[in-house]
Amino acid sequence: MKIALINGSPKPHRSASGCVLNYLTTLLEQEGHSYVNLSLSRPHVDPQTVHELSQCDAFIFVLPLYVDGLPSHLVSCLMQLEASLAVSGRGQVVYAVVQCGFYEGHHARWALKLLENWCSRTGLCWGYGLGFGGGAMLTAITKVPLGSGPTRSLARALKQIVASLGRGEGGENIFATVDIPRLIYKQAAEMGWRLSARSNGLKVRQLYLGR
Amino acid sequence: MRLIIHDLDQADFHRISAHSPGDQRVVSPGNGSIAHCLGCFGCWVKTPGACVIRDQYGDLGELLAQCKEVTIISRCCYGGFSPFVKNVLDRSISYVLPFFVIKDGVMRHKRRYAKSARLRVWFYGEISEQEMATALGLAQASAVNLWWDLVGVSFFRDAAELEGQML
Numbered sequence: 090m091k092i093a094l095i096n097g098s099p100k101p102h103r104s105a106s107g108c109v110l111n112y113l114t115t116l117l118e119q120e121g122h123s124y125v126n127l128s129l130s131r132p133h134v135d136p137q138t139v140h141e142l143s144q145c146d147a148f149i150f151v152l153p154l155y156v157d158g159l160p161s162h163l164v165s166c167l168m169q170l171e172a173s174l175a176v177s178g179r180g181q182v183v184y185a186v187v188q189c190g191f192y193e194g195h196h197a198r199w200a201l202k203l204l205e206n207w208c209s210r211t212g213l214c215w216g217y218g219l220g221f222g223g224g225a226m227l228t229a230i231t232k233v234p235l236g237s238g239p240t241r242s243l244a245r246a247l248k249q250i251v252a253s254l255g256r257g258e259g260g261e262n263i264f265a266t267v268d269i270p271r272l273i274y275k276q277a278a279e280m281g282w283r284l285s286a287r288s289n290g291l292k293v294r295q296l297y298l299g300r
Numbered sequence: 301m302r303l304i305i306h307d308l309d310q311a312d313f314h315r316i317s318a319h320s321p322g323d324q325r326v327v328s329p330g331n332g333s334i335a336h337c338l339g340c341f342g343c344w345v346k347t348p349g350a351c352v353i354r355d356q357y358g359d360l361g362e363l364l365a366q367c368k369e370v371t372i373i374s375r376c377c378y379g380g381f382s383p384f385v386k387n388v389l390d391r392s393i394s395y396v397l398p399f400f401v402i403k404d405g406v407m408r409h410k411r412r413y414a415k416s417a418r419l420r421v422w423f424y425g426e427i428s429e430q431e432m433a434t435a436l437g438l439a440q441a442s443a444v445n446l447w448w449d450l451v452g453v454s455f456f457r458d459a460a461e462l463e464g465q466m467l
Contacts, residue, residue, distance in 0.1 A: 100339050132336055132383065153339060157441040158380045161387035162336040168377065191400075191407045199380075199441055202434040206378040209430065222407075271407070275400050282398040285345040296348050297397065299365060299413050 092117055092124040092254065093145040097152030097163045099130050105188050106151045108227040112235045112243070113149060113186075116251045132165035139170065143177035147184065147216070147254045150204060153224065154189035154197050159204070167204075171211045182257055183208050184216040184250050188224030190278065192271045194264035195220055201262050216253060217260040219246045223267025223274050225281070239268045301325060301366050303417075304467065306373035307384040312459045313373075320467040325363065327388055332356040334387050343394035349412065351391050361394030365413040369420070370448065371467065376423035376455070379434025395446060411447045419448040422465070424456040 094113060098106040110126070117124050125141050142148065152163060159167070185204050187197035197220030208215040221243060236244035242265040253260060267274060283293050302324040306313055310330055317326075335353045342352035343361065351358045364370065374385040381389065396409035421439045436453055443450035456462050 098339065099336060104339070155337065155339075156386070156389045156393065157445060158386060158438055160337065160339070161383045161390050164377055164380065164386055165383040168383070193406055196406075196441075199434060199438040202430075202437070203378045203380045206428070206431050206434055209428070210378065271402075275407070279399050282345055285341070286348075289346045291345070291348070296344065296399075297412070298348050299362075 090122050090146045090255065091144065092122050093142050093148045094124050094126050095148055095150045096126070096128045096130065097150055097160065097166075099160060099162055101130060103228050104153070105224040105227040106153055106186075108231060109151045109186050109188060109221070109224075109243075109247070111231075112240075112247055113151070113251070115235065116247055120251055120255060122251075122255070129163055129166040132162040134166050134169045134173070139173040139177065142170070142174065143179070145181060147182045147257075148213075149250065149254070150183070150185040152185070152187055152200075154187050154191075154200055157196065158200050167207045171207065174211050174213065178212055180212060180214055182214045182216045182254060182259070184254055185218035186221060186247070186250070187218060188221040188227070190223075190225040192222045192266055192274050194222035194266050196222065197264070198262065215259065216250075218262045219250060220262065220264045221246070221266065222264075223269070225278055226267050226269075226274065241268045242266060302369040302371065303327065303363060303367040304371045304373065305385055305388050307375055307382045308373060308459055308462075312462070316462050316465060317467055325367075327357070327360070327363075329384050334384065334391070336387055337390035337393075341398065344398040349394045351394065353391070357388065357391050360388060360392040361412070364392055364395045364417065365415060367417045368415075369418045371420045371422070373422045373424070373462065376425045376427045376431060376435055379427075379431035380438055389442065408445055417448045418451045419443045419446075420451055421453045422456060422462065423453070424459055424462060426457070427455055
Protein backbone atom coordinates (compact mmCIF):
# COMPACT_ATOMS: atom_id res chain seq x y z
CA MET A 90 0.00 0.00 0.00
CA LYS A 91 1.06 3.55 -0.59
CA ILE A 92 0.17 5.96 2.19
CA ALA A 93 0.02 9.76 2.06
CA LEU A 94 1.37 11.20 5.31
CA ILE A 95 -0.06 14.70 5.42
CA ASN A 96 1.38 17.25 7.80
CA GLY A 97 -1.29 19.87 8.53
CA SER A 98 0.85 22.01 10.81
CA PRO A 99 1.77 25.52 9.68
CA LYS A 100 5.16 25.10 11.37
CA PRO A 101 7.90 24.01 8.98
CA HIS A 102 10.21 22.75 11.77
CA ARG A 103 10.06 21.42 15.31
CA SER A 104 6.35 20.77 15.38
CA ALA A 105 4.65 18.15 17.53
CA SER A 106 2.83 16.99 14.40
CA GLY A 107 6.22 16.42 12.76
CA CYS A 108 7.21 14.24 15.73
CA VAL A 109 4.09 12.11 15.30
CA LEU A 110 4.84 11.78 11.60
CA ASN A 111 8.36 10.58 12.36
CA TYR A 112 6.91 7.87 14.58
CA LEU A 113 4.40 6.91 11.89
CA THR A 114 7.12 6.72 9.26
CA THR A 115 8.97 4.12 11.33
CA LEU A 116 5.82 2.08 11.90
CA LEU A 117 4.85 2.15 8.22
CA GLU A 118 8.34 1.00 7.20
CA GLN A 119 8.14 -1.86 9.71
CA GLU A 120 4.89 -2.98 8.10
CA GLY A 121 6.33 -2.73 4.59
CA HIS A 122 4.13 0.14 3.41
CA SER A 123 5.47 2.78 1.08
CA TYR A 124 4.59 6.36 1.83
CA VAL A 125 4.93 9.90 0.61
CA ASN A 126 5.32 12.92 2.89
CA LEU A 127 3.07 15.83 1.98
CA SER A 128 2.75 19.18 3.66
CA LEU A 129 -0.30 21.41 3.89
CA SER A 130 1.29 24.28 5.79
CA ARG A 131 -0.20 27.12 3.77
CA PRO A 132 -3.76 27.88 2.64
CA HIS A 133 -3.08 26.70 -0.91
CA VAL A 134 -2.72 23.21 -2.37
CA ASP A 135 -0.39 22.81 -5.32
CA PRO A 136 -1.30 20.52 -8.23
CA GLN A 137 1.59 18.17 -7.45
CA THR A 138 0.13 17.48 -4.01
CA VAL A 139 -3.26 16.68 -5.54
CA HIS A 140 -1.57 14.34 -7.99
CA GLU A 141 0.39 12.59 -5.23
CA LEU A 142 -2.77 12.14 -3.18
CA SER A 143 -4.62 10.62 -6.09
CA GLN A 144 -1.87 7.98 -6.37
CA CYS A 145 -2.15 6.87 -2.74
CA ASP A 146 -4.34 4.17 -1.22
CA ALA A 147 -4.87 5.80 2.17
CA PHE A 148 -4.27 9.16 3.84
CA ILE A 149 -3.10 9.93 7.36
CA PHE A 150 -3.53 13.55 8.40
CA VAL A 151 -1.46 14.73 11.37
CA LEU A 152 -2.22 18.20 12.65
CA PRO A 153 -2.41 20.44 15.68
CA LEU A 154 -5.69 21.41 17.30
CA TYR A 155 -6.44 25.11 16.85
CA VAL A 156 -9.23 26.62 18.99
CA ASP A 157 -11.13 23.31 19.16
CA GLY A 158 -11.02 22.81 15.40
CA LEU A 159 -8.77 22.67 12.38
CA PRO A 160 -6.20 25.39 11.66
CA SER A 161 -7.77 27.88 9.27
CA HIS A 162 -5.21 27.29 6.54
CA LEU A 163 -6.11 23.60 6.56
CA VAL A 164 -9.82 24.37 6.14
CA SER A 165 -8.84 26.29 2.99
CA CYS A 166 -6.81 23.32 1.78
CA LEU A 167 -9.64 20.88 2.46
CA MET A 168 -12.06 23.00 0.45
CA GLN A 169 -9.66 22.96 -2.50
CA LEU A 170 -9.10 19.23 -2.13
CA GLU A 171 -12.84 18.61 -1.94
CA ALA A 172 -13.13 19.92 -5.49
CA SER A 173 -9.97 18.22 -6.78
CA LEU A 174 -10.43 14.80 -5.20
CA ALA A 175 -14.04 14.63 -6.27
CA VAL A 176 -12.51 14.20 -9.74
CA SER A 177 -9.27 12.32 -9.07
CA GLY A 178 -9.98 10.60 -5.75
CA ARG A 179 -10.56 6.86 -5.51
CA GLY A 180 -12.51 6.62 -2.29
CA GLN A 181 -9.34 6.31 -0.25
CA VAL A 182 -9.55 5.60 3.48
CA VAL A 183 -8.63 8.54 5.68
CA TYR A 184 -7.14 8.41 9.17
CA ALA A 185 -6.08 11.34 11.31
CA VAL A 186 -4.09 12.26 14.37
CA VAL A 187 -5.03 15.56 16.00
CA GLN A 188 -2.64 16.47 18.79
CA CYS A 189 -3.22 19.25 21.27
CA GLY A 190 -1.46 21.09 24.06
CA PHE A 191 -4.19 20.27 26.54
CA TYR A 192 -3.64 17.13 28.57
CA GLU A 193 -6.86 15.41 27.53
CA GLY A 194 -7.01 14.04 24.00
CA HIS A 195 -10.78 14.40 23.78
CA HIS A 196 -10.43 18.14 23.14
CA ALA A 197 -9.75 17.01 19.55
CA ARG A 198 -13.10 15.28 19.09
CA TRP A 199 -14.70 18.10 17.07
CA ALA A 200 -11.67 18.48 14.83
CA LEU A 201 -11.91 14.76 14.04
CA LYS A 202 -15.63 15.19 13.28
CA LEU A 203 -14.77 18.01 10.86
CA LEU A 204 -12.40 15.71 8.99
CA GLU A 205 -15.02 12.96 8.94
CA ASN A 206 -17.55 15.40 7.49
CA TRP A 207 -15.00 16.50 4.88
CA CYS A 208 -14.60 12.86 3.85
CA SER A 209 -18.37 12.57 3.38
CA ARG A 210 -18.43 15.57 1.08
CA THR A 211 -15.31 14.52 -0.83
CA GLY A 212 -16.28 10.93 -1.51
CA LEU A 213 -13.53 9.54 0.71
CA CYS A 214 -13.94 6.85 3.33
CA TRP A 215 -13.38 7.94 6.92
CA GLY A 216 -11.41 5.36 8.88
CA TYR A 217 -11.06 6.89 12.33
CA GLY A 218 -8.88 9.32 14.20
CA LEU A 219 -6.76 9.70 17.28
CA GLY A 220 -7.11 12.70 19.57
CA PHE A 221 -3.84 12.97 21.46
CA GLY A 222 -3.36 15.19 24.51
CA GLY A 223 -0.06 16.48 25.80
CA GLY A 224 1.29 16.95 22.30
CA ALA A 225 3.33 19.96 23.41
CA MET A 226 5.68 17.55 25.12
CA LEU A 227 6.59 15.60 22.00
CA THR A 228 9.18 18.05 20.69
CA ALA A 229 11.03 17.78 24.02
CA ILE A 230 11.24 13.98 24.04
CA THR A 231 12.30 13.17 20.50
CA LYS A 232 15.11 10.95 21.80
CA VAL A 233 12.65 8.75 23.70
CA PRO A 234 11.88 5.67 21.59
CA LEU A 235 8.23 5.28 20.66
CA GLY A 236 6.61 2.97 23.17
CA SER A 237 8.83 3.97 26.07
CA GLY A 238 7.97 6.19 29.04
CA PRO A 239 5.58 8.99 28.13
CA THR A 240 4.92 7.63 24.62
CA ARG A 241 3.43 4.26 25.58
CA SER A 242 -0.18 5.21 24.87
CA LEU A 243 0.78 7.07 21.72
CA ALA A 244 2.61 3.98 20.46
CA ARG A 245 -0.41 1.76 21.08
CA ALA A 246 -2.72 4.16 19.25
CA LEU A 247 -0.41 4.68 16.25
CA LYS A 248 0.16 0.95 15.90
CA GLN A 249 -3.60 0.45 15.91
CA ILE A 250 -3.99 2.98 13.11
CA VAL A 251 -1.22 1.41 11.02
CA ALA A 252 -2.74 -2.06 11.52
CA SER A 253 -6.18 -0.76 10.57
CA LEU A 254 -5.04 0.94 7.39
CA GLY A 255 -3.28 -2.24 6.32
CA ARG A 256 -6.67 -3.93 6.41
CA GLY A 257 -8.64 -0.91 5.21
CA GLU A 258 -10.62 -0.96 8.44
CA GLY A 259 -12.61 1.81 10.05
CA GLY A 260 -13.60 2.21 13.66
CA GLU A 261 -14.44 4.59 16.47
CA ASN A 262 -12.17 7.54 17.21
CA ILE A 263 -9.67 6.89 19.97
CA PHE A 264 -8.28 9.27 22.54
CA ALA A 265 -5.00 9.09 24.39
CA THR A 266 -2.64 11.29 26.30
CA VAL A 267 1.02 11.52 27.15
CA ASP A 268 1.89 9.03 29.89
CA ILE A 269 2.78 11.33 32.74
CA PRO A 270 0.52 12.66 35.50
CA ARG A 271 -1.51 15.71 34.55
CA LEU A 272 -0.01 17.86 37.31
CA ILE A 273 3.53 17.13 36.11
CA TYR A 274 2.55 17.88 32.51
CA LYS A 275 0.93 21.17 33.55
CA GLN A 276 3.98 22.24 35.56
CA ALA A 277 6.38 21.29 32.77
CA ALA A 278 4.36 23.13 30.12
CA GLU A 279 4.08 26.24 32.27
CA MET A 280 7.80 26.17 33.01
CA GLY A 281 8.29 26.10 29.24
CA TRP A 282 6.24 29.28 28.84
CA ARG A 283 8.25 31.03 31.55
CA LEU A 284 11.56 30.02 29.97
CA SER A 285 10.34 31.20 26.57
CA ALA A 286 9.36 34.55 28.06
CA ARG A 287 12.77 34.99 29.67
CA SER A 288 14.55 34.04 26.45
CA ASN A 289 12.53 36.80 24.77
CA GLY A 290 13.68 39.32 27.36
CA LEU A 291 10.39 39.40 29.26
CA LYS A 292 9.69 39.06 32.94
CA VAL A 293 7.23 36.29 33.78
CA ARG A 294 4.67 38.75 35.16
CA GLN A 295 4.57 40.45 31.76
CA LEU A 296 2.96 37.31 30.30
CA TYR A 297 -0.15 38.07 32.35
CA LEU A 298 -0.62 41.61 31.12
CA GLY A 299 -3.85 42.69 29.52
CA ARG A 300 -2.83 45.27 26.96
CA MET B 301 -19.66 46.86 22.79
CA ARG B 302 -20.71 44.14 20.39
CA LEU B 303 -18.28 42.52 17.99
CA ILE B 304 -19.51 40.97 14.76
CA ILE B 305 -17.15 38.57 13.01
CA HIS B 306 -18.42 37.58 9.58
CA ASP B 307 -17.37 36.32 6.18
CA LEU B 308 -20.23 37.81 4.13
CA ASP B 309 -19.64 40.09 1.22
CA GLN B 310 -20.25 43.73 1.97
CA ALA B 311 -23.62 43.93 0.21
CA ASP B 312 -25.05 40.92 2.06
CA PHE B 313 -23.81 42.20 5.38
CA HIS B 314 -25.16 45.69 4.75
CA ARG B 315 -28.62 44.24 4.11
CA ILE B 316 -28.74 42.53 7.50
CA SER B 317 -26.93 45.20 9.50
CA ALA B 318 -28.66 48.33 8.17
CA HIS B 319 -31.04 48.49 11.13
CA SER B 320 -28.79 47.05 13.80
CA PRO B 321 -28.57 49.34 16.77
CA GLY B 322 -25.80 50.43 19.03
CA ASP B 323 -22.14 50.32 19.64
CA GLN B 324 -20.52 47.67 17.48
CA ARG B 325 -17.30 46.74 15.71
CA VAL B 326 -17.09 44.51 12.67
CA VAL B 327 -14.29 42.14 11.69
CA SER B 328 -14.74 40.96 8.12
CA PRO B 329 -12.74 40.23 4.96
CA GLY B 330 -13.40 43.89 4.14
CA ASN B 331 -10.79 44.81 6.75
CA GLY B 332 -8.09 43.46 4.42
CA SER B 333 -6.44 40.15 3.72
CA ILE B 334 -5.58 38.10 6.78
CA ALA B 335 -2.40 36.09 7.30
CA HIS B 336 -2.89 32.69 8.88
CA CYS B 337 -1.69 31.83 12.38
CA LEU B 338 1.80 30.32 12.33
CA GLY B 339 1.50 28.56 15.67
CA CYS B 340 4.52 30.47 17.00
CA PHE B 341 2.86 31.42 20.32
CA GLY B 342 4.50 34.84 20.03
CA CYS B 343 1.22 36.34 21.23
CA TRP B 344 1.83 34.53 24.51
CA VAL B 345 5.61 34.74 25.00
CA LYS B 346 6.98 37.56 22.81
CA THR B 347 4.35 40.28 22.70
CA PRO B 348 1.84 39.09 25.32
CA GLY B 349 -1.69 39.94 24.28
CA ALA B 350 -0.88 40.84 20.67
CA CYS B 351 -0.14 38.77 17.58
CA VAL B 352 3.37 39.15 16.17
CA ILE B 353 1.88 39.42 12.67
CA ARG B 354 1.08 43.10 12.43
CA ASP B 355 -1.63 43.16 9.81
CA GLN B 356 -5.14 44.51 10.43
CA TYR B 357 -5.87 41.52 12.67
CA GLY B 358 -2.99 41.76 15.13
CA ASP B 359 -4.96 42.94 18.17
CA LEU B 360 -7.99 40.69 18.11
CA GLY B 361 -7.49 39.41 21.65
CA GLU B 362 -7.61 42.94 23.02
CA LEU B 363 -10.64 43.73 20.87
CA LEU B 364 -12.50 40.69 22.20
CA ALA B 365 -11.75 41.83 25.73
CA GLN B 366 -13.74 45.02 25.09
CA CYS B 367 -16.89 43.15 24.05
CA LYS B 368 -19.94 42.11 25.99
CA GLU B 369 -21.33 40.25 23.02
CA VAL B 370 -19.72 38.43 20.09
CA THR B 371 -21.76 37.45 17.04
CA ILE B 372 -20.17 35.13 14.50
CA ILE B 373 -21.70 34.78 11.05
CA SER B 374 -19.95 32.06 9.08
CA ARG B 375 -20.43 29.81 6.13
CA CYS B 376 -20.58 26.32 7.58
CA CYS B 377 -17.60 24.29 6.33
CA TYR B 378 -17.83 20.62 7.28
CA GLY B 379 -19.56 21.61 10.52
CA GLY B 380 -17.06 24.31 11.40
CA PHE B 381 -16.21 27.88 10.62
CA SER B 382 -15.12 29.18 7.22
CA PRO B 383 -11.40 29.82 6.66
CA PHE B 384 -11.73 33.58 7.30
CA VAL B 385 -13.75 33.25 10.51
CA LYS B 386 -11.57 30.41 11.80
CA ASN B 387 -8.51 32.49 11.03
CA VAL B 388 -9.90 35.31 13.17
CA LEU B 389 -10.41 32.86 16.04
CA ASP B 390 -6.95 31.32 15.54
CA ARG B 391 -5.39 34.78 15.62
CA SER B 392 -7.28 35.60 18.85
CA ILE B 393 -5.69 33.16 21.27
CA SER B 394 -3.93 35.98 23.10
CA TYR B 395 -7.40 36.53 24.59
CA VAL B 396 -6.47 33.74 27.01
CA LEU B 397 -3.21 33.01 28.81
CA PRO B 398 -0.79 30.21 27.97
CA PHE B 399 -1.12 28.95 31.54
CA PHE B 400 -3.56 26.23 32.45
CA VAL B 401 -6.38 25.74 34.91
CA ILE B 402 -8.48 22.65 35.57
CA LYS B 403 -12.15 23.50 35.09
CA ASP B 404 -14.87 20.86 35.46
CA GLY B 405 -12.14 18.24 35.54
CA VAL B 406 -10.66 19.30 32.21
CA MET B 407 -7.61 21.39 31.34
CA ARG B 408 -8.32 24.87 29.95
CA HIS B 409 -6.28 28.01 29.41
CA LYS B 410 -6.52 30.61 32.15
CA ARG B 411 -8.33 33.78 31.25
CA ARG B 412 -6.29 36.94 30.63
CA TYR B 413 -9.21 39.32 31.03
CA ALA B 414 -11.78 39.36 33.81
CA LYS B 415 -14.76 40.23 31.59
CA SER B 416 -16.75 37.59 29.78
CA ALA B 417 -18.89 37.79 26.65
CA ARG B 418 -22.07 36.28 25.26
CA LEU B 419 -21.58 34.35 22.02
CA ARG B 420 -24.11 33.90 19.23
CA VAL B 421 -23.26 31.92 16.11
CA TRP B 422 -25.07 31.98 12.79
CA PHE B 423 -24.03 29.32 10.33
CA TYR B 424 -25.24 29.51 6.76
CA GLY B 425 -24.97 27.24 3.73
CA GLU B 426 -26.08 23.79 2.73
CA ILE B 427 -25.54 21.89 5.97
CA SER B 428 -26.02 18.16 6.57
CA GLU B 429 -27.44 16.83 9.85
CA GLN B 430 -24.03 15.46 10.78
CA GLU B 431 -22.43 18.84 10.12
CA MET B 432 -25.11 20.54 12.19
CA ALA B 433 -24.36 18.29 15.15
CA THR B 434 -20.65 19.02 14.76
CA ALA B 435 -21.30 22.76 14.53
CA LEU B 436 -23.33 22.75 17.75
CA GLY B 437 -20.63 20.84 19.61
CA LEU B 438 -17.83 22.94 18.21
CA ALA B 439 -19.53 26.24 19.09
CA GLN B 440 -20.12 25.04 22.65
CA ALA B 441 -16.53 23.81 23.02
CA SER B 442 -15.12 27.07 21.65
CA ALA B 443 -17.27 29.11 24.02
CA VAL B 444 -16.12 27.09 27.02
CA ASN B 445 -12.46 27.38 26.12
CA LEU B 446 -12.72 31.14 25.56
CA TRP B 447 -14.73 31.63 28.78
CA TRP B 448 -17.79 32.87 26.89
CA ASP B 449 -21.46 32.06 27.40
CA LEU B 450 -22.98 30.50 24.30
CA VAL B 451 -26.47 31.95 23.97
CA GLY B 452 -27.48 30.52 20.60
CA VAL B 453 -26.49 28.73 17.42
CA SER B 454 -28.69 29.20 14.35
CA PHE B 455 -28.60 27.70 10.88
CA PHE B 456 -29.64 29.31 7.59
CA ARG B 457 -29.81 27.89 4.08
CA ASP B 458 -27.90 30.78 2.54
CA ALA B 459 -26.80 34.35 3.16
CA ALA B 460 -30.06 35.68 1.71
CA GLU B 461 -32.03 33.93 4.46
CA LEU B 462 -30.13 35.98 7.03
CA GLU B 463 -31.89 39.10 5.81
CA GLY B 464 -34.49 40.26 8.30
CA GLN B 465 -32.79 38.58 11.24
CA MET B 466 -32.21 40.85 14.19
CA LEU B 467 -28.49 41.21 14.57
